[in-house]
Ligand SMILES: Cc1ncc(COP(=O)(O)O)c(C=O)c1O
């Protein structure tokens with residue numbers, strides 16, 4: 001007998017939906033994000049498509065993204081930043097690197113923040129403009145540097161003195177000039193999960209801001225480097241504006257010092273990191289956060305403002321669909337065993353991240369109960385959610401919400417599970433943007449030995 005509970009999460013959600021149901025395509029306000037995943041007559045829709053139809057057509061597990069939501073989130077950054085004389089949104093490709101998503105963003109005018117040769121190749125394959133690419137990452141290889149130089153990317157965000165030397169060497173070999181920013185580490189607590197905090201002295205990222213002035217002077221003397229900017233990225237899923245502003249202040253002091261040294265920077269890259277609402281977080285909106293940044297940059301009209309948002313554009317623009325394979329009631333716990341697992345979405349296992357899990361269709365015949373939503377992978381850490389109130393039966397379909405960022409990109413083939421399909425909804429149109437992996441994909445490139 002499963003435990004009964006009073007008020008299932010999805011019923012609370014439904015009440016809200018019933019209050020606000022006036023048009024078919026109505027954005028769902030999730031604090032700083034507005035998305036297009038809404039219930040209509042007890043069915044969850046992505047824009048104008050019921051998600052249950054998508055699950056029927058493409059199977060589960062399946063990632064589904066909303067084009068209107070992506071565009072809306074991108075525009076929120078672009079329009080807030082446009083209050084500054086020059087600005088460029090460089091979407092962080094690692095959040096979701098599907099070619100269709102990159103292509104949509106490129107068409108909206110986005111630049112890209114990349115961290116590997118693979119991401120750069122994706123941007124180009126998707127029709128992105130190399131001249132709008134900034135290249136972050138602590139371990140750029142010679143090959144990656146050469147490729148990026150040949151394409152003429154906008155800027156390398158250099159993260160160490162050793163990298164500066166390597167870039168000078170690679171650029172001189174092919175006689176190109178590398179535009180550089182130094183990614184400084186401002187030693188600021190982003191007040192986020194320790195695994196995704198990047199701006200503390202104890203983190204591997206960037207160059208200690210106290211050393212940066214000297215290193216800029218050194219870089220300015222290199223024959224094949226052109227100093228163009230400064231960069232920092234202090235962490236991800238920030239829910240307060242103050243750490244961003246503290247970092248900005250430190251960057252501006254450095255910019256002033258460099259100007260006094262005769263090094264005039266052309267741009268300031270404030271990184272990504274703006275958080276989203278997964279549960280009860282109340283991060284500032286892009287307009288609030290950038291409004292403060294733009295205000296502070298009023299006395300620096302010559303500086304181009306660059307941002308690298310990833311999560312804030314994509315997280316609430318996607319869901320992961322999954323099917324309940326079995327319900328397994330127990331004395332301690334009730335388990336809903338679903339067909340998606342930690343290999344599909346690792347955030348709950350890796351960071352104990354909380355993401356909403358809701359039914360695709362409200363099942364009013366089912367008894368509400370408290371479940372751990374777990375996958376088929378042979379790890380106790382294989383869970384998508386714990387202690388969730390749901391009214392479900394075997395075979396029901398669920399959506400893990402806020403799964404558009406760091407979902408598919410962090411997925412793997414662990415337990416020899418083919419990776420999920422990806423689908424993009426655009427109004428009532430549905431596009432398969434990545435086919436589900438086939439069995440043969442699991443051993444592509446592998447070879448048995450013959451003796
Ligand atoms: C250098 C850099 N820029 C941008 C981002 C994007 O961060 P977020 O997805 O939190 O906006 C990251 C990831 O944290 C990053 O490492």
Ligand SMILES: N[C@@H](CCCC[NH3+])C(=O)O
Nearest residue numbers: 094196236237347405406
């Ligand atoms: N992968 C992380 C964010 C890391 C950002 C990369 N610097 C997440 O899912 O929250």
